[in-house]
Amino acid sequence: MKKVLVVYYSSYGHIETMAKAVVEGALQIPGVQVDLKRVAEIVPKEIAEKAHFKLDQAAEIADPAILANYDAIIFGAPTRFGNMPAQMRNFLDQTGGLWAQGKLIGKVGSVFTSTGTGGGNETTIQSFHTTLFHHGMIVVGLPYSCPELTNIAEVHGGSPLGAACIAGPDGSRAPSALELSLAKFQGKHVAEIVSKFQQ
Template identity: 55%
Template sequence: MPKVLVLYHSTYGHLETMAEAVAEGARSVEGATVDIKRVAETVPDELARASGYKMDQEAPIATVDDLGNYDGVIVGAGTRFGTASAQMRNFWDQSGGSWQKGQLVGKVGSAFTSTATQHGGQETTLIGLIQTLLHHGMVVAGLPYAWPGQSRIDEMTGGSPYGATTITGGDGSRQPSENELEGARWQGRYAAETAKKLIG
């Protein structure tokens, strides 16, 4: 049965919430085991607190040694100037040993993100994360248009064929909408189902 890691970095809690929804979707696949872990914060503690970072996140800190233990890795990181947050990039920059051993080759990779605005680099961030997953030899599961919420135009909403997204607002006050959370659940389920098929 598939083992899935939901690996995220969340500054203000939006991606923590999305990660929980992704995990919920993955756990709906019969037999799936799902862990939620986060990457280490690289911003000094004093500065993080002064900047209002959400410091009380329950997920344990992941290490690159964890990666090889899973059949699927679903990665969530916020957007910084059109690419993934430095904290997530730092984590993957340490994964050379895993890459050399081919630990993720043929396993499922997937990505989700958030931005402050509707056009704040969601797709470029996802593509950047997907490129990293492909370099590790992973089979990528996105968020296809088979999920009906992808095509909604009756509300402002995240969502991309490359992965689930949420929009936080410039001041971070907007929380993930039900449509965005449903997209995250759909993607988590899809990734876990794909991993289950691959391991046969």
């Protein structure tokens, strides 16, 4: 059985919602086990509360060492000035031991994001990919066979690099049905790819 991990960071819940859709998509492929986890918050609790972070997230906190146990890892991270947030960077910076042992070489890696306005929609994912390449991962995006990618009837996030949602400048916009379809497609696409791997 192939194992897919969806691991995310979310301050306000947009990426959490997108991550659940990615899981839903991956579960459409028979014989694939899918786990959902999140990375640890590193902002002090009182500051996170003041900033109205969504602290009640059910997903278990991931230990970086578990990445070695999966065939594919799909990372979700909102943008921070066009890059991943410190929480995800902190998580990835704890994977030096895995890197030294080449534990992630040949595994599939994929990334999705969320932005306030769309600024950083692609750069957040593209810059994230650099870390995956250093780990020797096979980087997978969101192909144009996903029909919603070419739907321009409404404003939406997402690109061939990966699914994304637009949270709005004040964060009040929830991921749309179209954006959730992109996330589902990406989950299914990654799971389908790993399910074809030998052994």
